[in-house]
Amino acid sequence: MAALKKVPLKKFQALIAAVLMAVGLGMLAPAAATAADPYCGLVWGSLAKTNPAMSQAKVVNVRTGQHYCFDRLVIDLNGPVKGYTVRYVPHVVQDGSGTPIPLRGQAFLQITVNAPAYDDAGKPTYNPANKNELSNVTGYQTFRQVAWAGSFEGYSSLGVGVRARLPFRVLSLPGPDAGSRLIVDVAHFW
Structure with a gap:
């Protein structure tokens, strides 16, 4: 037994x-993660994203948010968003003058919305109190600074200083109401 x-x-x-x-x-x-594995399932790239259409809508607000896998920038318009250009640049420049906008970070996104931030009479529809700090991004994983670069001849631009040249995506969403949103998400990692 x-x-x-x-x-x-x-x-x-x-x-x-x-x-x-x-x-x-x-x-x-x-299995170990490889460089080819997308972070958080994200398969975005870091090349320029553009849509040449012009909008009759006006820029009315800029805001940011933090998400688990990315930081988000939202540009609110009072009508349908149409065109934009989002790309990494050596230096973000001010609309009209070309003056460089100093930004914190190791890489810089210039975001141009093909819509003005002023009405047909030239009155501002978006006039930030502090053009160098559109949103407090302290503690964000990717964003280091969001600054206004101006609105000139129907285009509005801003700069985002980021931690590194990271993948991003651009979305346009309807609402709220008759407005729309141009969204730029920048991943925390590759």
């Missing part, structure tokens, strides 16, 4: 040894 109890223990010990050896050899370990 004592011999029967030893046999299962020996089999159990052999099984444990086999599992430990397999783990040590990496046969049971999960």
